[in-house]
Amino acid sequence: AQRVTQPEKLLSVFKGAPVELKCNYSYSGSPELFWYVQYSRQRLQLLLRHISRESIKGFTADLNKGETSFHLKKPFAQEEDSAMYYCALILGDDKLIFGTGTRLQVFP
């Protein structure tokens, strides 16, 4: 089945530590992947997309087709990065499929 897997429900780090939120996908076509983020008491919003190859709020994500992964990384976590992060994949029929999400907690 075509799906998105986020193996960690919760990731806790201290401020200044590196962060990697894992995302693996299973898809037979050419994947398009995204990271969405939901901060406390805010709406779910787009963080970044792989085709843009951009860095947003210090986060980057590289598509690795060999490992079918799209991990989200940041070298130095900040307390304001604490949020729920969802990896998402576009399926060929135009649907966006979300993973189960990872809650990132950054302690001071």
Added chain:
Amino acid sequence: DVKVTQSSRYLVKRTGEKVFLECVQDMDHENMFWYRQDPGLGLRLIYFSYDVKMKEKGDIPEGYSVSREKKERFSLILESASTNQTSMYLCASSLGAPRDTQYFGPGTRLTVL
């Protein structure tokens, strides 16, 4: 700035009631979506719509229906609410292409007693 609004932040209904969740977007977006968000299950697509009066089933359409009579409004209907439909419901809209950013509403937390 895109604005997606949902009619209620919190809603409490009884089993068997008919429930309407309303969503309105003000950016002339073609696409609109309804998801439910549950801990450990992430976001699951219920229904989506590419145009007025058009609708497509998502991954979990059972027990739900939708209506899109106007471009800016997308309604989710629970014909006969059940306790397993207690959840956070998120509406979203996007411009047109699949890769276009989806803009989300604040969510409606529905409790079915």
